[in-house]
Amino acid sequence: MESLERYGHGGDRWTAGERFGREAGSFLDFSANINPLGPPTGVLDILRRIWNDPECSTLSRYPDPAARSLRSALAGRLGVDPEQVLIGNGGAELIDLLHSAARPRRVGVIHPSFAEYEAAARKRGQEIVPLKTEWDRAFLPERKALLAWIREVDLAWVGHPNNPTGTRIPFEDLVAAAEEATRRGTVLAVDEAFLDFLPPGEEISLLPRLEEFPTTILFRSMTKFYAIPGLRLGYAVAAPEWIRKLAEWQIPWSVNGVAQEAGTAALGDREFEEQTRSWLAEERPALARGLASLPGVDVLPGEANYLLLRVAENVGGPIPSRWLQRELGERGIMIRDGSTYPGLDGRYVRVAVRGRKENRRLLSAMEDALFRAGRVGS
Numbered sequence: 001m002e003s004l005e006r007y008g009h010g011g012d013r014w015t016a017g018e019r020f021g022r023e024a025g026s027f028l029d030f031s032a033n034i035n036p037l038g039p040p041t042g043v044l045d046i047l048r049r050i051w052n053d054p055e056c057s058t059l060s061r062y063p064d065p066a067a068r069s070l071r072s073a074l075a076g077r078l079g080v081d082p083e084q085v086l087i088g089n090g091g092a093e094l095i096d097l098l099h100s101a102a103r104p105r106r107v108g109v110i111h112p113s114f115a116e117y118e119a120a121a122r123k124r125g126q127e128i129v130p131l132k133t134e135w136d137r138a139f140l141p142e143r144k145a146l147l148a149w150i151r152e153v154d155l156a157w158v159g160h161p162n163n164p165t166g167t168r169i170p171f172e173d174l175v176a177a178a179e180e181a182t183r184r185g186t187v188l189a190v191d192e193a194f195l196d197f198l199p200p201g202e203e204i205s206l207l208p209r210l211e212e213f214p215t216t217i218l219f220r221s222m223t224k225f226y227a228i229p230g231l232r233l234g235y236a237v238a239a240p241e242w243i244r245k246l247a248e249w250q251i252p253w254s255v256n257g258v259a260q261e262a263g264t265a266a267l268g269d270r271e272f273e274e275q276t277r278s279w280l281a282e283e284r285p286a287l288a289r290g291l292a293s294l295p296g297v298d299v300l301p302g303e304a305n306y307l308l309l310r311v312a313e314n315v316g317g318p319i320p321s322r323w324l325q326r327e328l329g330e331r332g333i334m335i336r337d338g339s340t341y342p343g344l345d346g347r348y349v350r351v352a353v354r355g356r357k358e359n360r361r362l363l364s365a366m367e368d369a370l371f372r373a374g375r376v377g378s
């Protein structure tokens, strides 16, 4: 049986429905990393207002082509000029646009990392220069290798924290990478799609130092943290010159009016942010402990709202990740098959952190599956 990532990503409950003969809506989804506390109430209020508007003004008019209101709310929140922000139809749109705007000949991609960096390069015939990393170093490159790689490419992608590992390059190394990229004229694209889930801190993002690093571009997603992947919303932050170049490639009205209004409402909800971070501070370690207690399962200690697991070789067959995905799929649970990431193999799976009850359901389903495969108990 093939893996569920037929279209390259987790969260495909329709494929799961076809495979396992269940309603698409009935799966408990650990394969996409969406905040289980969301969407925030402010977003739901906006959607109700749009729904109840007798004039249907958000739906029956074109959206603001420059997403002015959301853009300036975001700029205010981030402490940058609105000219430094571009809103996109999800972070995925902006990742793709960069490959048109920067026209790199050689694209650096860390293995393993989010598939869209490589997909955007491939589509345009841009050469991929992988930087291989290992489990024993938490899939983080050594600084020397990182800088050598930056020198070799025109565009380098760094996940911060990285997906699917949940780990991030030490801040000093990230700064060194940005310095090297600035010196060499390499574009350093830092994907901070999951950064909002981490406790805020001074040395967490290059955002306050963008002026020093004019070739660094930050990419963020609002779909995971605010739980609106169905609406689509992301943004890029960089020097105004880069933002203009990206915008030239964007399709008009790519960010719909509902998403623009919902995004502005989401930003105002500080309580939601705090609740999310305290949920994660409690549930990720609890889930990690539960998973690590299953024989044959190693857990990579990551910082994000998901965990990368390594399953012992040959559990359930030659591709344990696919076997486990099927076993859990039959029990109504979706997980991410890590073998679909370049740089990982059939020993790896990724699971999202969800609410306590759901995490327990995952743990008991995994225990049950592994028990049947003869890995747990005697």
Ligand SMILES: Cc1ncc(COP(=O)(O)O)c(C=O)c1O
Residues within 6 Å of the ligand: 089, 090, 091, 092, 093, 114, 159, 162, 163, 191, 193, 220, 221, 222, 223, 224, 229, 232, 233, 234
């Ligand atoms: C690392 C990373 N970056 C960007 C994205 C794009 O997210 P979206 O387009 O939903 O904002 C994803 C989605 O899974 C991701 O995992």
